[in-house]
Structures are given as C-alpha cells and as structure tokens.
Amino acid sequence: MLSVHDFHAGYPSVPVVSGAELRVERGEIVSLFGHNGAGKSTLMKGVFGVLGDCRGEVRFNDAAVAGASTRSLMRRGMVLVPQERGVFPSLTVAENLRMGFWASGESARAEYDRRLARTLGYLPILDERKDDRAGELSGGQQQMVSIGRALLAGPKLLLLDEPSTGLAPNLVDDIMALVTRLREEEGLSVLLVEQNVGQALAVSDRVYLMKGGRIIHEATPDQLTWSRSLWDLF
Template identity: 40%
Template structure:
C-alpha cells in the first residue's frame, strides 16, 4: 500500500436531525500514523460524526479539513476521492458479487486517485486477510461476519485513502476475531502512516490500540486525552465508557 500523510481536522462541527442536535461544536484532530478513538454510549453522536465527515450527513456548522484542504459541505463522492474512506457499521458488502469483485470496486477508486491500484494491491489485501484469498471466487453472502468485516476494510484500503473512518468494526464479532482485527489495524497504521478515526462502543479494546481518544456524550466532547490516560481514569470509565 502507499504511504499516507493526511491529518484530519474537525473544527466546531455541528449537525442536527430536525430539532435534535446530534453534534454540538465538536473539535477533533486525528494525526497521520495514529489511531484516534471516538468513544461513548449509544446516542452520543459517534456514528453521526463519521457520517458528517464523509458527507452522508450535512453539518449545520463547523468545518472538515484533510491535510489543510477544506472539504466542508462537499458531496460524499468528492470526499471519497479526496482520500477519506468510510467503513460504516453493519459490514456493507454487495452480497451477490464475489469477494474479488467487491475488492475491485475499491481498487477502481484507488486507480482513479493514485493510478496505482491493481493486481499487486489485491494481493496485498489477500496477504493481510488470508481468509479472503481462500474465498476470492465465492459470493460475499457466504462469508461469516468476521470475513465480511475484513472484506469491507480491504475494499476501503484498496481505495488508497489518507484517512480510514471505522464505525463499530467489532460489532457482533467473537472476541478472538476482534483481537485479530484490531491488531491488524494497529499494524496498518504503524507500517503505512494511515490516519484512522475509530468509533467504538468496545472502549477497552479500542483504547488498547489507540494513541489518543475523545469521549462524546450527547453530541459534545466531554474528554480528550491519550488513550492510556483515558483508560486509567476510573471516574471517566465508569461514567461514559462502561468498564
């Protein structure tokens, strides 16, 4: 994969659903080569944050910048082409396509962005996820939950992103699979300088691989610190993180 260098800056970002404020002046900075965890209970605004960054929800105020480029209010396809890959909750694969056909969809965007995605990039994903290589000719509906999660992450990586937005990647997975997946994410960041914004309810696991963390409550940032510092704060963990 190609090394990346894009920092993601979220400044005063707000979003509303009708009269309900889902995000309230959120400030987050995610650095290249780092995993930034966004934590909080259901309804805290975590998924809305990622959807607003990726252009699926229009913010009511604030800005989104990638490597200093202002992407505020841009269409989702423009944001994707700029280098932000969003892996939404729910492992959204195209079930009637094969594993390799799903991956090639990501490679198309990678080729458009960098002119470099191709057979070699596919082989790199298969090296990362050997289970996908073994099942490359199978239709995606035949995959397990963990394999589908590998597939959507692999597809996102083939788009050669600067920033990877991950929404609840551990949801519904066995603890062993979660541990393997999170170790892989950590390895990707360390080896390639990828910027990862990780939304998770499994706060303990997220903080174990993250560098920094932000805690959301009712759409507002209520804490921001290094991952180890957040994990060691008993009051914060009990109040917002559930462990």
C-alpha cells in the same frame, strides 16, 4: 491529517452532534468513545459527507473539505468502513474489492494489482474466498471484505465505525491487530469508533469521550485507564 472544528451534524429537524472538536494527526490511531446514542456514528457520517444537514469546519490533509461529496473525499484518501458492513451481497468477494478500487478514481491495472496484492497480504481469507458471493460469508468475513474494499481505495485516513460489532472475541483481536499493522506498515491514520473500550485503548494514541452529541473530553489511553474522574464523565 483531519481537523474538525465547531461541527454540527444530524438529520432534517433532528440535530445530533453539536460543536464537535477533534483532530487526527498523521499516523495516529484516535478512538471515539460514548454510549449508544451519543452521536459517534453521526459524527463519522457527517465528516465523510454522508449526511446533508451539517455545518462547521472540516479540514483533511490541509484542505477545507466541509460539504465535499463522499466521492470527492474518497478520491482524496478518506474512506469510511460503516458499522453496517455494507457488502454487496450478490457480488463476489473479488468484485466487492474492485468496487473499492473503482471508487478511488484510479484505473491503471498495475495500481489495482499492487493494491490487491497488498490487501490480500493483510487479509488472506479474502484470497481464499474471492470467488464466493459476499452474502454467503460469516459476519466476521463480511467485515474483512468491508475493510479490504476500503484498502483497495488507497486510504490515507480510515474511518472505522464499530468494526467489532457482533464478532467473536478472536476476530476482534484480529481486527485490532490489523489496525495496528496498517498504521505501522502503511502509515495509515485511523479514527475508530468502538464499544470494546479495552481493545480500542490498547491500540490508540489518543481518545475522545462523547456524550449527548458533544465531545466532552480528550485524553491519552493511560489517563483514561487510571483516572476515575474521566470514567465518571464517560
């Protein structure tokens, strides 16, 4: 689904990610771990076309997409849920969700209704709050709006950047359970950046460790859990 080879990303005159290599297979949940400043979010944003100062190979769904615009990537089925949540605070929940559908390039009302019903089935709280302005919601509810908006875009690959940041433990459980359901019921592929290592390990098929802008190791959750040497690398 996603293949990244010799990828470099950063900001003008500030290189952050150097020579990154990773892959996400179809229907896989892959987690990316590393300390703050390791380059995880920069890598996510670079792959998604948010940053201009990037080079290297990115293939998505068997097509070369390095340098493609965020709009193009969304219409191909790659969607990012950023760490900052990024809801439109003055818009209602329903309007925020429609923005995700609009960004996908679709326009058919029947398709919108189908995606909306599916999304509200996963996130019923959004149906209850659909007429409320997103800026009035709690942090956890805003995170659900961000995820719901991404689902309205019809993703094949979901990039989740630290979705549990600032959330209560029970909400973290809910988000991780949702990620698992989306993989099992929708066949969705997921690349997950998450500081809550234990929660992420429980849902992941493979993990990458990142340090100093480089991916330094690939492992399975079992290998990472039981190998002291891998934790020393991390």
